[in-house]
Amino acid sequence: MSTILSFTILGLFTGAAYAIAASGLVLTYTTTRVFNIAHGAFGMVMAFIFWDFSQRQGMPLWLSLVLVLGVVAPGTGWFVQRFVTRGLGDAPVSVSLVVTVGLFVGLIGLAQYLWPPEPRTLPPFLPDQGMEIGGTYVTAHQMITIALSVVVAGLLYLLLNRTRIGTAMRAAVDNPMLLRLFGGRPDRVASLSWAIGISLAALAGILLTPVIGLSYYDLTLLVINAYAAAMLGKLKSLPLTFVGAMGLGILQSFAVAYLPTEGNLAGLRAVVPALFLFVVIIAMPQAQLRIGQVKGIVSAPQPSFPKSLGWGLVLVLGVAVLTAAMSDANLLLVGTAATYAMVMLSLVLLTGYGGHVSLAQFTFAGVGALAYAKLDEPNLYGLLMSALIAALVGALVALPVLRLTGLYLALATLAFGVLMDKLVFQADFAFGYNGTLHAERLSVLGRSFTSTGGYVLVMSVFFVLMAVVLLQLRRGVLGRLLIAMRDSPAACGTLGLDMRWFRVALFGLSAGMAGLAGGLFAGLRGTIGAADFQLFNSLPLLLLAVVCGVTSVTGAALGGVGLMLLPVLQSSRPELAGLVFAILGFGAVALGRDPNGIANLLFGLGHRLDRRFGDRIRTAIPVLPLPRSRADSGEDNAVPLSGLTTIPDPAHDEEVGVHVAARG
């Protein structure tokens, strides 16, 4: 009896901390429509700052608490609202999520840079005090936490329902311009809610640290617990969020107490929040269809089929020439880049065209790799089967979310990533705990590619094939459907399109592409383990994909190379490892608003160069016989340019082609 009581009290304690974090998350989401994935990361950084103040610099506990909760955290919240998330509420979910994922990665990087890994401890509040309740010893820290959560809930309720500024907070979500016509200041209101939100994240982080330790990742993943709790109140209702948080805390505590510590179910205890989240999502009612808005995203231009094929050939030849004299170590890097590029292609389909965000794309690659290694059929059949398995798993993840909006899909993928990381990939039937699996290299139609160089070439061929197929899809019926659905689900609904299964199929296809990449990667490396497909690698992947351009194949290729270079850069200057992440994260914050990314800038640059120097180069090139019309080169089909019929030479076609075909 006393064990139940003691675990309930432990659960109430963690639940109270979750409630504090979750109410901050709900507050910022309901008042600004920006879901802050980095909520836990802010809590983590604030806990580190609290440690820095109270332990390293030796300030009194109360002073550091006041400084962090009253100055640093609200200041950060104000700053983030003012300079980062302002106006993001109206942006598509894919944009606002990417920006906060950028904050997430950037904050982890910053924390690692400022506070390099070393053991740190933060003592609980009033460490020596406590009292006996029904035969169970309850520490003062636990009681303080539970009491604080009640106080926070009460104050938030009063703020939102009994004060004018709180009412304005709720009004600003619906119609900020109308609030301005009323004489209110939506920006000030949003700053206030971010300031409070970050303060609550900080409070939750500080309260939890003595129990779960001061680690970069554990506190960051607190966001999953927080939104699992908040989901019970549909990210809106604070009382239900409170109930959800307490329930989750108790559930987790009981899982620790009563679930077996041995065997396959051992990992289950770590994934209780993720499972809780999935259950809540399944129980949620159908979301309302969103009515379209004019301000869609302008996508990067699509190249024609012959052009994309031509540039694919150029890429493969380029890789062949480049890798001819490379060492095996460098070849492995090129192969890794090809893998990343392929995974990013799957994001082009899902995020660039479909407008959905996946925060765990590497996990699907991991599923593909696992299937490839387990099937042990190193041929096209085995590869396709592993892609199919990854696709099915992807569809399975999307299935519970099919009635809901893009935000919930993205959150579900994050939960899924944690689930796979902690439960499945570590299990004996998969890679095993810290284990690896062996995978053979692929053979195509009886011909095996044992040399690394040959295999890398095969991978680049696969990348090109996937890219060409993807572009064909984009130009066809499927592509039109995707864009239509991204821009106005409601209009699609009235046209009689069944979007739900289409969404599941889209997600499955994207997961399948990632799975294919994973299978090829397994063959490249020979031995693979769970460490290759960690959830946290998926986030830089998403960020680089968006920074480089998630609406074009060129962006995926660039991003693949960039992601491959990241660890190379880090190992060359290990002391800057965290800084690299910080730069990537905050860079994505700056560039995330334009998903067309660097690739589109390159296309624009190509156009400008062409306009500036194109004619001069063309006239400088000697006229060759064998006339070809300009239109074939696809430079500018719509505008007939009269002067160009006189200089029809393939040489200039190539010149133009350099930047035009690169559009793919």
Place this chain on the structure above:
Amino acid sequence: MSVPILEVMDLHAAYGRIEVLRGVDLQVPKGAVMALLGPNGAGKSTLVKVISGEKRPTSGDIHLGGVHVQDADPEQLARLGLCTIPEGRSVFPNLSVEENLTLMSYAGVAVDAVLDTAYTYFPRLHQRRHQLAGTMSGGEQQMLAMSRALASDPALLLLDELSMGLAPLIVDELYDTVAQIAESGVSILCIEQFARTALRVSDYAAVMTGGRIVATGEPAEVMATMADVILGGAA
């Protein structure tokens, strides 16, 4: 005559490269009700947006009560006595009636006074004070919106398409309220598609088409030229 409450001079405004206001000149005398009529796409709503500060003009001047307005934010203007009721239902649908009224106090009148005025004018709002504004009928929502004009005691009231999507009977009732507000000395610029209804309560009228004011004068004079404008004769 004293200084006009609103004076617009050679005002230009554009959405991107599309120019919508092409040199608007308009004067609203203090204490008068001016109806602004015109076909769809004439630039009436854009003019309201520019005057209320929601949109920046590309060139031209606006004087409010004789003071030159430059780069003022809508919330500043609202606190200084410019009350704008934009087109559509200008209420917060997810807040209760009472909460909507509470927010109206941002314009500078105490909450209690706002509630008092609104409930005296529209007893029906008092019955529904705990109901979400979005769940009320269109006419009731417009009553709630008009409460702001009544309670915040503005110097100038901008009304954009009060009649949008409402039954003629309710539109008539709303214009009775407009007439009452005008009697209390508030100057009103009122945009309307239903010319007859609006002209009934107004002292002056202006006709706008193609981004310019093409006719101004007494209601009766303007009524005569209206048909030409709406049917495209004068454009």
